[in-house]
Amino acid sequence: MSKALAWIRKSKGSDDDIGLEDQREKVKALADELATTREDLDLGVQSGFSTMSRNDDSGLLDQNERVTDTVERIRDGEYDYLAAWDDRRVCRDEYFAVIEYAANQGGCEIVYFADVDDDDLTFDLKRRIERDTKEEEIRKAKRAIKVKKELGDDLGRPRFGYTYNSSKTEQLPDEDDFERALRVIQLREDGETYATISNKTGVSEGTISNILDRRDEYLADANTLSS
Numbered sequence: 001m002s003k004a005l006a007w008i009r010k011s012k013g014s015d016d017d018i019g020l021e022d023q024r025e026k027v028k029a030l031a032d033e034l035a036t037t038r039e040d041l042d043l044g045v046q047s048g049f050s051t052m053s054r055n056d057d058s059g060l061l062d063q064n065e066r067v068t069d070t071v072e073r074i075r076d077g078e079y080d081y082l083a084a085w086d087d088r089r090v091c092r093d094e095y096f097a098v099i100e101y102a103a104n105q106g107g108c109e110i111v112y113f114a115d116v117d118d119d120d121l122t123f124d125l126k127r128r129i130e131r132d133t134k135e136e137e138i139r140k141a142k143r144a145i146k147v148k149k150e151l152g153d154d155l156g157r158p159r160f161g162y163t164y165n166s167s168k169t170e171q172l173p174d175e176d177d178f179e180r181a182l183r184v185i186q187l188r189e190d191g192e193t194y195a196t197i198s199n200k201t202g203v204s205e206g207t208i209s210n211i212l213d214r215r216d217e218y219l220a221d222a223n224t225l226s227s
Helices: 020-034 065-075 095-106 120-151 175-189 194-201 205-213 215-226
Strands: 003-010 037-045 081-084 109-112 162-164 171-173
Touching (some): 003 020, 037 065, 037 205, 065 095, 171 215, 175 205, 175 215, 194 205, 205 215
Parallel strands (some): 003 037
């Protein structure tokens, strides 16, 4: 019996024109064609960059426990195929080589739905250009957020479990959803899967991933509230 992994990810930036629904439909169909069983790694909106090219404290690809666990399973030979839309939906920097090496070790063939340029030089230049573009987008976004904070503007929808203060300049824990976020963290520490946590809390798997990426922030705020 053969097994394929459907790897689905959309970049946070506005330049990624391949939607999640297209990927979910076509990449999963590709995986079904390749193997008798399929497992999905649906990362939703997730940075394609890693600590190999960025110094961010959180939110990077190789800081996502679901990604690192999956790469280990690839290396251990759990999958015969890794199906993705293209190489950039797997990863956008040198961490791709880590994933590719794990696939080679585990006997996992990487198969893409879209055409991918096999020229290594073109591949490398494309990634460097994309990385520089993304870094400039992030710098602009950070400057815009700083200006909004200084002006007291609404910064958009607060993250799960939080609400804005009256002036909409600070996110504060919202009692009910904040408790659900802490429940998510506890269940994950107890070894529960994302699917089980979602069933027990009603929180989507994408939101679970976001909560766990900010685990330390949630726990720090919980300690502040209890003190």
